[in-house]
Amino acid sequence: MNPDDKRVVYILGSTSLVNDLSSEAIYAILPYYVNDPTLIGIYGGLFNGLGSALKVFFGYLSDRIGVRKPLVMLGYGLSALAKTLMALVFLPLLPVMIILDRLGKGIRDSPRDAILGALRERGYAFGIHRAMDTTGALLGTLLAYVLLKHFGGNYQLAMLIAGVIGFLTIIILLPLPKFRVEEQKEDFVSSLEHLSSSVKHFLLPATLFGATFVSPMLFISGAKDELAFGAILLYALYNLFYVLSSLYLGKRSDVLGRKRVIVLGAVSAALAFVSMYVATFLNSWLLYSVSFVLYGIGIGAFLPAAFAHVGDIAKAKGTAMGAFQTVFGLAVLISSSVFGYLMGVFGNVIFLGYALVPILAVLLV
Numbered sequence: 001m002n003p004d005d006k007r008v009v010y011i012l013g014s015t016s017l018v019n020d021l022s023s024e025a026i027y028a029i030l031p032y033y034v035n036d037p038t039l040i041g042i043y044g045g046l047f048n049g050l051g052s053a054l055k056v057f058f059g060y061l062s063d064r065i066g067v068r069k070p071l072v073m074l075g076y077g078l079s080a081l082a083k084t085l086m087a088l089v090f091l092p093l094l095p096v097m098i099i100l101d102r103l104g105k106g107i108r109d110s111p112r113d114a115i116l117g118a119l120r121e122r123g124y125a126f127g128i129h130r131a132m133d134t135t136g137a138l139l140g141t142l143l144a145y146v147l148l149k150h151f152g153g154n155y156q157l158a159m160l161i162a163g164v165i166g167f168l169t170i171i172i173l174l175p176l177p178k179f180r181v182e183e184q185k186e187d188f189v190s191s192l193e194h195l196s197s198s199v200k201h202f203l204l205p206a207t208l209f210g211a212t213f214v215s216p217m218l219f220i221s222g223a224k225d226e227l228a229f230g231a232i233l234l235y236a237l238y239n240l241f242y243v244l245s246s247l248y249l250g251k252r253s254d255v256l257g258r259k260r261v262i263v264l265g266a267v268s269a270a271l272a273f274v275s276m277y278v279a280t281f282l283n284s285w286l287l288y289s290v291s292f293v294l295y296g297i298g299i300g301a302f303l304p305a306a307f308a309h310v311g312d313i314a315k316a317k318g319t320a321m322g323a324f325q326t327v328f329g330l331a332v333l334i335s336s337s338v339f340g341y342l343m344g345v346f347g348n349v350i351f352l353g354y355a356l357v358p359i360l361a362v363l364l365v
Contacts, residue, residue, distance in 0.1 A: 020134065029148065071111040072111050214332070238296040
């Protein structure tokens with residue numbers, strides 16, 4: 001990778017690292033603050049899916065106006081503000097702040113991913129970015145553990161400290177080039193209609209694989225009754241293996257092919273659900289750990305390979321990245337919400353039943 005491309009990757013990666021340090025600290029605290037499986041499923045679905053549902057429009061907008069950086073900065077700034085306010089509002093207003101945070105994610109991610117998707121070594125670029133992103137998530141979960149151990153039940157103070165950290169992203173982004181591209185002349189609907197057939201054909205698999213994944217908050221919720229704050233440490237383990245698999249398998253997808261790595265991610269997710277059910281049945285620290293590790297590998301394998309595949313086949317990369325992330329994110333949102341509801345009704349046995357979903361996704365694709 002040439003030095004200029006590498007500099008771009010590390011600026012965007014560092015921004016995501018700091019943002020995720022802030023976000024994931026809050027994300028890890030919420031299952032203790034809210035303590036209701038159905039709401040955790042909905043909030044987790046909003047965290048993982050809502051921002052993605054908005055990305056197709058803002059991806060198109062970045063193609064239409066011909067610049068990426070202003071939207072990237074606006075998105076990170078809005079998220080930092082919303083995360084800080086989560087700690088200051090009454091609990092019934094928490095979903096509003098989550099929606100604003102995810103709106104920020106929807107604004108920034110497609111323009112950012114379009115920048116990465118235009119680089120020559122896309123699999124490597126997305127792997128590095130995803131690894132730095134998830135390194136921030138790993139540090140964020142450790143920060144959440146420290147804050148909860150230090151402040152005990154003062155969840156709002158812990159969330160406030162985590163939220164303020166998010167404003168550092170604006171400073172990191174300042175040296176990022178503007179990345180002017182040829183302006184998209186088509187209107188929004190026409191730009192979707194004129195996506196390449198390869199991109200359109202990938203949207204159905206993206207939806208199916210989106211239904212495979214649920215918010216990791218539900219894994220924390222499944223483990224916290226037995227492990228207390230120790231569930232956050234296992235979430236850190238999840239993020240560690242997400243980092244390692246993103247970095248290694250993102251790069252390997254440039255050589256092995258995207259499909260093999262994507263299927264590996266689905267199979268790993270299926271095994272994670274089975275392991276999680278057995279862990280809750282036997283109350284085994286070892287199996288809880290294995291579950292979080294397998295789930296980290298599953299998502300770490302799937303996402304860099306899928307992003308790189310869209311970069312391979314798309315011309316209007318902002319719109320295409322947004323379309324992929326929209327259908328994937330909506331599927332995750334619905335999947336997490338349904339999973340949380342069923343978990344509230346049937347308990348942890350839902351982990352065992354849900355192991356069938358990744359297998360069905362692979363068979364149908």
